[in-house]
Amino acid sequence: MQATTQLLHSIPVDAQTGAIAVPIYQTSTYVQEAPGVNKGFDYSRTNNPTRQELEKIIAKLEGGTVAAAFASGLAAIDAVIKLLETGDEIVAVDDIYGGAFRLFEKVYKKFGISVTYVDTTDLGAINRAITSKTRLIWLESPTNPTLKVSDIQAIAAIADRYKILLAVDNTFASPVLQQPLLNGADIVVHSATKYIGGHCDVIAGLVVTRDPDLGAQIKFYQNACGAVLGPFDSFLLIRGLETLHLRIGQHCRNAATIAAYLQQHPAIDKVYYPGLLTHPNHDVAKKQQKDFGGVVSFSLRDDTEAAARQFVTSTELFHLAESLGGVKSLVSHPASMTHKTIDADKRKAAGVTDSLIRLSVGLEDAQDLINDIETALTIVSATSQTVSNKRKQKSTIC
Template identity: 55%
Template sequence: MKRKTKLIHGGIDGDSHTGAVSVPIYQVSTYKQEEIGVHRGYEYSRTGNPTRFALEELIADLEEGKRGFAFGSGMAAITAVMMLFNSGDHVVLTDDVYGGTYRVMTKVLNRLGIDSTFVDTTDLSEIERAIKPNTKALYIETPTNPLLKVTDIKAVAKLANERDLLLIVDNTFNTPYWQNPLSLGADIVLHSATKYIGGHSDVVAGLVVVNNADLGEDLHFIQNSTGGILGPQDSWLLIRGLKTLGLRMEAHEENTKKIVEFLVQHPSVKKVYYPGLESHPQHKIAKCQADGFGGMVSFDVGSEEKAAEVLKKVRYFTLAESLGAVESLISVPAKMTHASIPKERREELGITDGLIRISVGIEDVDDLIEDLTNALN
């Protein structure tokens, strides 16, 4: 089955009971049992809900995995995955991960005894140096947020396999339409489904897919025990969003390529970060492991003042803390999505106060370029 067809017909296709072509929203908390312990596969909606299950089956199909899980947010998904580990365990992570990931690792999970080290995972030697005797997993975000660095998933998977470590990949930016980390050797793939998978700025959710049954059982136990599940209404919204994911991702990328061409030539722009540029340090890796370069771009205008001026002048780019929607969004990571990372650390990574991140929507690209032209001038 081709990708666009799988988006429509993957997982559970419609409703076999009624013939409905759309999976119903099962707005229910509990289920009638025939007798004690005898039921039709569902007993309580924290443990399982038919609408959520349809979404979980669909994302497992799309990511070419064994089992999928839907959570109430991307951070709930990340936290549940990290609960696979015990006090005293250590995880190596990509250095410029999303600020929320950094925060939960350094301000919450560290209090439970889960240690973390952040390194440039585009450099295998840095990963190797960071591995300790108690390291249990490697966690990579690729492309990264907000500097769009690309980590070689196959190479890191080989290293993880040699060291008997789990490889976890945040695939939010590329989505399963452009990139399938499990097929490249990862053990767990996760998404902030709030972003491209939902695609319409109307749902907050997280998704996880695992590559084997044992991991699936372990993660289901955590999901059921801690309860950070996604509700049926939001599950249905994600199923609906996924049906147009292919069309949207292609439209996002088509617009993005033209905007990148414009930004590279603009005198007010000091640097552009986009994996689709041949000058990008990991362009060849991105081209090899993904079928597209995505709709995220970051560019530096040199100062906090200039960045603030640009954000004040744009009309079609909405100032907001998210990405991946049909409308174009704009933000300054240092002041918004990555404000939880200490300033010294941000500067060390290259997340300057003049760095602007845009999520290119599917509006007419001429309007978007005109908007950026007016703002930058």
Template identity: 55%
Template sequence: MNADPSTRHFGTNAIHAGQQPDPSTGAVMTPIYQSSTYVQSAPGEHQGYEYSRVSNPTRTALEGNLAALEGATHGIAFASGVAGIDAIMKGLRPGDHVISTNDLYGGSFRLFTNVFEPFGIDFSFVDMSDLANVEDAITDDTAMIWVETPTNPLMRIVDIEAVCDIADTHGIDVTVDNTFATPYLQQPLDLGADMVLHSATKYLGGHSDIILGAVCTSSDEWAEKLRFQVKSAGASPGPMDCFLALRGTKTLHVRMDRHCDNARALALFLEEHPKVDTVLYPGLQSHPGHDIAAKQMSDFGGMIAFTLTDDSIDAAKTVLSNTDVFLLAESLGGVESLIEHPASMTHASIPAEERAKIGLTDSLIRVSVGIEDINDLRADLEQAIERV
């Protein structure tokens, strides 16, 4: 498939971009090149590969695929999503300042505050749903703005284009964690972002069977920095994980349609339930960021957070402990539906006082809506909530 990916639609690129039938056998699927090293015809003369920490043909196919899906020039795969974040942060220097969303994945917060702050990188965490907070946080040392939208777990929406406009006037780079939305629903580079970060463990892989990360960019400078980090620090994904991620992206568009349909139906069901207090889903008209989400997303994703009218941790635990189809587990974005308690699970690394500041209460429940039959999902949540 040698045609320019930019001339094709998303679903075609999801299946074909970055790949072509194996020239030696005609195999349709990209082979798993399970090799650490490669023969050279003479010292320094090779076929593009020397050592698999640096690059691997299976990984190259995945990187081309992800770049096409994000409309980027470069895709760089990592051993995990946080390895990708780590590589980006290593592109900064002591004294640099980063403005980040204050509602974000707990692992990102832990990496920023526990790993990079001690090395002299300064972080400000602000509610980016109010653009004035971004403007007010900018200093002469601000080198990057870190955006999550929808945010994890409070499902806040950040106007990517508006943040990028602000950043451009100050010469600041913008990175968007696009894990929740995926490139199928949201294209941050088209809205002005410099880099897009993914935990490919989630929707891109889609089957809860890999740990993998990726950064996509059209900046040659950033791509060079990131590939240097892969080579030097060794956060390289294995070829089997890259193969499985390629398998995942082939059905991304089909899966995301079902994730969105199911989440929309469940959000409407929860909004009408007498024992549910607040439903956080950007597809609802009641969501404060709905209009911005509708502007920059083609649909609203498969993630929902909600609280109960009995706003106690015991009530939340009752629901969390009594689902059947929804599995109590961390992570998200797989074909199976998951339910979790952010305060004690995915966001436990964020101090309680910081969680309280942003409204992440101990009673908040987060669900990753899978692609099962909607009737079974609705019935499962209803019977669990009725136990409260």
């Protein structure tokens, strides 16, 4: 049976009513037959039938044993970090999501958990960063926003050798393209706000574990700390999962077309997309992913923040907004938006320059999207030429 069919038929028909959609159990509490005697539910923070079905589906989709749904992607990351103790260390990808960096540096650092950031595409750098206090390797693959792809299987072997955990943020690939647990990772995290939800109408996070005991610890923190996903939002994610394979396929096709167009455009300096043969991690991506995703990043030959800002405010079909993974195309300027909380020096060292632009390629017609980009590039080019002419005139006058 193919993956799409398996996914669709893993979403159960309601046994009580025959409803083909999972019911929304919008309730906070449940009537008990006697003290401590119930039908498997006592309070919706601890468990809820709608959320439970979502967790079962996503655990199966990722090839894991236990899944936990949270109120946001950051709440999911937070639950994973709670597995650690004061004095523990994390080795994390250098091109890291700004929200994760903020959580690591502004919240957990003061509790004695430290983080070393390395280029995780370099296995030697990972080995050199690990100490006797390291308890967790934190990956994003592909990364946000420069789309570095790390060899999950090789890094899992390193983690296993040192008896430490490997967690992979799988948001950009989605379980349709990549299943890190099957490549040896211990934990998978998703900002389900993105591709899993798929319609920019829900904030949610997911954690899936390979080991049931580790999963039990995550479930404990889910209940104890209370950042749970509500029943209606759980329903929205289940609905999003029903079309995930179809959407991801179109995202990938459109992104590949746009990446190829950008690569040959004279106004573009660099294009970051794992599907391009010129991408430094193309072979790794080809090995561990089924396709190359729906995000494309690039920088302009006019390597200035002003040019990048003009581009992102000149598109019409690509809406300027935070987030990604929705059916409509989005554009962002990471340095001033998603990654602004990261120190400028660290941000630039990881490749997130002031001129970098990130596209979340949606489901529109690819040629329409290319036309939109072309129009914005024309505006940027005209402005750059005007500025250049003014500088020449000023220089002549002086």
